Amino acid sequence: MKISLNWIKDYVALEASVEELSRALTLLGLEVEQIIRTGAPLLDQVFVGEVLVRDKHPNADKLSVCQVDLGSAGGVKTIVCGAQNYKVGDRVPVALAGAVLPGNFVIKQSKIRGQLSDGMMCSAKELGVAEDADGLLILAGRPALGTPINAVLPAGDVVFDLEITPNRPDCQSHLGIARELAAWFKLPLIYPQEKFRGKVEGTAHPELLHNVSVLSPEDCPLYTAHIIQGIKIGPSPAWLRERLTAVGLRPINNVVDVGNYVMLETGQPLHAFDARKLGGHQIVVRRAADGEKITTLDGKERTLSSRMLVIADAAQPVVIAGIMGGENSGVSADTTDLVLECAIFRRQTVRWTSKHLGLTSDSSYRYERGVDPHSALEAAYRAVDLILETAGGQVVGPVFQVGGDVPWKREIVVTHGYICDKLGFAIPAAEMRAALEALELTIAREEPAGARGPAWTVTIPSWRDDLDRPIDLVEEVLRLHGTDKIPTAVVNSPGLIGDDDPVVLFNRRVTDYLVGHDFHECVSYTLRSEKEISTWVSQTAAVELALANPFVDDQSHLRPTMIMGLLESLKLNQSRGVPVAQLGEVGRIFIERNGQNYECAAAGFVLAEPMGERRWLQREPADFYAAKKHVAALAAAAGIDLVRQPLVPVTGSFLGWQEGHSAAAGEMTQGWTARFGLLNLAMVRSLGLEGKIYAGIFAILPEKLTGEATRRRYADFSLMPAALRDFALVVDTAVQSDEVRKTLAKIARAAIGNAFALESVEVFDVYQGKGLPEGKKSLAFSLVFRSAERTLTDDEVNAVGQKIQDEIAKSTPWQIRK
Amino acid sequence: MQATLTALVAKAQTDLAALKTRPEFEAAKARLVGPNGELTALMKQMGTVPKDQRPAMGKLINETKTALQALLDAALGTIEAAELQAQLGPAVDATLPSPDAGPGTYHPLTLVREEMCRILRKVGFTVADGPEVETEYYCFDALNTPADHPARDTQDSFFFPPTARFGNVSKHSPDEKYLLRTHTSSVQIRTMLKGEPPIRIVSPGRTYRRDTTDATHSANFHQLECLYVDKNVTVRDLKALLDYIFGSLLGKATKTRFRPHYFSYTEPSFEVDLGATHLPKVKKEWIEIGGCGMVDSSVFAGVGYDPEVWSGYAFGMGLERLAMLLYGIDDIRYFYQNDLRFLKQFA
Structure with a gap:
């Protein structure tokens, strides 16, 4: 505003x-x-002058030496000027010695390239009346010579x-x-003087307006129409044009300008019809028919629907209610008789219509926010006064008024003590009372309410519909007291039991892990493109994760993983020549399973070869098992031991991952899922990225996180020495080591019985090649035995070793490698 | 014999000094003091020494033995030192860079968020969390946002189609629509519905507006909100919290100022200005930093708290905006590009 x-x-x-x-x-x-x-600012020593002579400057190509007549303000002066846009006979502003132009630019008599100049001819910019300076300001209308320039320019x-x-x-x-x-x-408010105030002599003027009917009163709780006869359309007086121009409106004619002026003065939109253009001399306020058309003032044809309200004559809509008038009924240069509409339209109706037509106006903006129905007639009277003043004519017939019969009355009772309690500091009762009254919230009654000051019954004016409860008056008092004067205090913080949300703890742990393991934490956008998701995740995800109303095409879906964002950041860095290897992100992702979406807390990372970076000492590049370690650590932060979970090798159904070089664990039915390994080489290349990129992601339903893990109990451990035995088994290459390890552990436990304990079984060597048949590999395991009470003898351990060998030979397809 | 002993020591001195390896040393040691060694052989000759000379001879032999042992120890020390030296390889050039990647870096938004959470933790606020996909109830209705508020419009917020199903985001009523939360205030509602007052939480998180991305706008951004619910909470308490937060974060020279404003879920409501001209790049006397107010009684009534008993305040701000102010960053898009040259500046 x-x-x-x-x-x-x-x-x-x-x-x-x-x-x-x-x-x-x-x-x-x-x-x-x-x-x-x-x-213009107030300018001393700047006058209207006329260029009498314009000669070329003898010493400068681009300058002229002019003789300028300032009339009563000093006669003919010599002025050196660099502008090009004027000619002899033009009247221009001339600043003489002593003038101070905006920017503290002091004008003096001076020599310019050897020629004396008595002052300066000015541009609009130099006078501070415009932003641009395209040469001198040529004054229109030939104002009298020597006139002080402020009398010619619009007032500041x-x-x-x-x-x-x-x-x-x-x-x-x-x-x-x-x-x-x-x-x-603390100054009085002076309302505009009103003359008309609705008092009309005589009867209705049937030739101008027969009837006003409101067929949809819920959309239009008040409709009034005044008839003014015999006006003369013309330009508005200067004061009115100046006011409108100052606030960015273009003056049109006296009637339209008055309508705008009164709207900007009072907040009440108004509309004027040419009475003779109202077909059937009728005004009907009704819903539009579906498909009904109107051409609005901006020259565009609009198709209406039955949820939209129009002002119509007997035949057709003439205004889209509260928004914009039609071309067919507005005032024009030959209008002599007016119907002045002043009405209240329902906010929701105006908003819906405005939105669906894509059409807004100063009027619709105000109706959408709410216009006070109880001040509407005042605004109409004011407009009548100003129309009579600027366009002549007379009001004929009584005012048409439909609706508006619900009286306004609202009182709020509030005590001084209540306001102080809510504020947390005291404001004197007298100051509060003065503040309320200054806002025209009159105190109808003041009654004592105990030791903490009086109780006030406050009358709320109709334009303050926002004030409804005592707390609303607290704000009014505080506003006038000054919100910058709230006294300081210490923070009141009695202890509370409770901890950060489990999701917060998880996020913090995984972020610390990733950063502690040399990852750069990234933040990328949640919204991704459909194409990316259907290519890298699944077709169903690309359907289920879609927004109804994306803003741009490539941000139309929720992200089902953060790896794509990380690849994008990887690429951005590579393309900018910044070597980067390890990126990680922590945040929400959205996983689709069987048509349901799940919002998950998640952490993901990528491990790339830092392209373009040469190092004086080579390190081993990252591999699958690095990704596995990191994912296991992320899962551990959620209390999940990935080592104990079955791992599923990735097959073709997991888009984006390289078959045979990546794995998955967990499912949404368990509440979590993990993927890790090598990203599909061809797909990575299609993004414009080179080399092997390993990645991992762990996601869990927030509700599965439980915060701090349950406190562990200490388990006793043996101080006796361990006995070690190694077994190398020849198995098919497709066999997974963990399957062999588990079987071996089971066999070993059976062989030991209760004699002592099998402490661990770990694979320590994997071999394939020379000395082994095609399609076979050797897995070497180290078994650690230990007793809680004694040192184990070679004999008893050897006996167990023999039993294990026998059992492997008997019950497994594997061979012991000697 | 005395001459022989002296010669033995002299020869050993020369021989042992020339030894380079442990096997050479062991052989030399055996040759000198082993069971078949030269000294042992001389000691065996003691029987032939006249009885009166024996004490002097014995002493001489002992001295020789000690001298040889000292020579052996010295030789072994030299060999061991050489062995350790051999393990070392050439001296390092300490100025060469480590070929390992690292160190990792926290994102500036994380740094700012965690710093705010630490500051608030000191005055008893714990961190709450909630879903980014929300329903209209938690995002709007429970916050007293009228049905025709612009934020509820598809122009301004991201909605999901009515068919979308989110298995773990609860709806308040079956026919409400899912949308991406427009503020983290929805976490306040979920927290109040789940728990009992008194409540003191801070909820940082990602939020969404349907907006053009430019230097100061982003389709997703981050907010941080505080909610305090207790008995007899006042406007002055709210001001005290903001003074505390920004004094802690930006130094004692920082001022805060409230300006009256309007939010549907607080009354009275304020915008918060920071006076922090001591910060670099800050030229304006007051910078708008967030919004706050006293929790509206209609919000309490909606979550089943008696507004006659409970009162409270809420404060919210944008994390990007705060990070931009703290670090002097002038384009919000940098937070989402993850250029390493940006990320490494805040570690």
Whole structure:
């Protein structure tokens, strides 16, 4: 909302500086987004002059030496000028010695390239009336020579562009803002003088308007129409044009301008019809028919629907209610008789219509936010006054009014003690009372309410529909007291039992792990493209994870993994020549299973070969087992021991992963899932990335996380020496080591019985090649035996070893490798 | 014999000094003091020494033995030192860079978030969490947001089709729509519904607005909100918290200022300005940093807390905005590009 300071001063005698006003508006909750100074500042020693002679400067190609007549302000002067856009006979602003132009530019008599100059002919920019300086300001209308320039230029003004919060529709007007400022500066608010006030002589004028009917009263709780006959359309007076121009509106003609002026003054939108264009001399407020058409003032044809409200004549819609008038019924140069509409339309109806037509206006903006129905007639009277003043004519017939018969009355009872309690500090009762009354929240009654001050019954004016409860008055008191004056205090923090959410603890643990293992933590966008998901994850995910209303095409779906974002960051760094190997991210991902989406807490990483980076000492590149270690650590942060979980080798159904070089564990039915290994080489290359990229991701349902793990109990351990035996088994290459390890452990335990313990079985060598048949590999395991009480003898361990060998030979397809 | 002994020591001195390896040493040791060694052989000759000379001879032999042992120890020491030296290889050039990657780095948003959480933890706020996919109830209705509020419009927020099903995001009523949360205030509602007052939580997290990405806007961004619910909570308490937070974060020279504002879920509501001209790149006297207010009684009523008994405040801010202010970053998109030259600056 743009507010003109000159305009505001009509209602409140402000003397504060622009800075003080800006601070006041800010602290009142009317955020100042911009301060625009318009028009000319007061300029001394700048007059209208006429160029009589323009000669080339003898010493400079681009300069001219002019003789300029300033008439009564000093006669003919010599001025050296560099501009090119003027000719002899033009009238221009001339600054003489002693003038101070904006930017503290002092004009003196001076010599320019050897030629004396008595002053300067000025551009609009030099005078501070425009942003651009395309040569001199050529004055239109040949103003009298020697006229002080301020008498010719538009007067200076300061325009505040304010952000008005949606709870304050009353501040969508100059009067509303003036009321706030008057309260802040403790000045009286002066309402405009009204003359007409609805008193009309005579009867209705049937030739101009027969009838007003409202067929959809829920959309239009109040409709009024005044008839003004015998007006003359013409340009508005200067003061009116200036006001509108200052706040960014283009003056059109006296009637339209008055409508806009009163809207900006009071917040009430108005609309004027040419009475003779209303077919059947009727106004019907009704829902549009589906498919009904209207061509609006902006020249566009609009197709309406039955949820939209229109003002129609006997035949067709003439206005989209509250939004914009039609081409066919507006005032034009030959209009002589007016119907002035002043109405209230339901906010939701206007909003819906405006949104669906993609059509907004100053009027619709105000209706959407709420217009006070109880001030509507005042605005209509004001508009009538101004139309009569600027366009002549007379009001004929009584005012048509439909609806508007629900009276306004609201009172809030609040005590001084309540307000102090809510604020946490005391404001004197007298100050509170004065604050409320300054905002026209009149105190209907004051009663004693114990030791903590009086109770007030506060009458709420109709334009403050936002004030409904005692707490709302706390805010009003605080606003006028000054929110910058809230006293400081210490934080009140009695202890609470509780810990951070388990998800937070998990996120922190995995982030610490990744960063501690040399990963760079990344943050990437949640929204990804459909193509990426169908290529890298699954077709069903690309369906289920879709947004209904994406903003851009490549951000249309929730991410089912963070690896794609990490690959993108990898690529960005590579393309910028920044070597990067290890990236990780922690955050939410969205996993689709069987048509259900699950929001998961997750951590993921990529391990790449740092392209383009040469090192003086080579290290082994990352491999599958590095990815496995990291994923196991991420799972451990969620309390899941990945080593004890069955691992599924990745097959073709896991898009994005390289078959035979990656694995998966867990399922959403268990509440978690992990994938890790080598990313599909061909797909990685299709992204423009080179080399082997290992990756891993662990995701878990937030509700599966339990926070701190249950406290572990200490388990006793043996101090006796261990006995070791190694077994190498020849197995088919397809056999997985863990299967062999588990079987071997089972056989060993059976062989030992209760004699002592099998402490561990670990694979320590994998061999394939020379000395072994084709299709076979050797897995070597180390078995550790230990007793809790004694040192084991060679004999007893050898006996167990023999039993194990026998059992392997008997019950497994594997051979002991000697 | 005395001459022989002296010669033995002299020869040993020369021989032992020339030894390079442990086998050579063992052989030399055996040759000198072993059972068949030269000294042993001389000692065996003691019987032939006249009785009166024996004490002097014995002493001489002992001295020789000691001298030889000292020579042997010295030789062994030299060999051991050479062995250790051999393990070392050439001296390192300490100025060569480590060929290993690292160190890892925390993202600046994580650093700022964790710092805020630590500051708030000190005054008893624990960190709460909630889903990013939300329903209209938790995101809007429970926060007193009217049905026709612009944020509820498909113009401004990301919605899911009515067919979308989220197995682990609970709905309040069966026919509400899922959307991406527009603020982390939904976590406040879920926390209040799950627990009992008093409550003191901070909820950082990712939020979404249907907005054009530019230097200051991003389709997803991060917020951090605080909720305090107790008895007799006042506007002054809220101001005290903000003074504490920003004093801790930016130093005692920092000022905070409230400006009256409007949010549907607080009354009164304020925007919070920071006066932090001591920070680099900060030129304006006041910078808008967040919004806050006293929890509206309708929000309490909605979660079943008696507004006559319980009162509270809420505060929310954008984490990117705070990080930009703290570090002097001027483009929000840098947070999401993950250029290493950016990420490495904040470790």
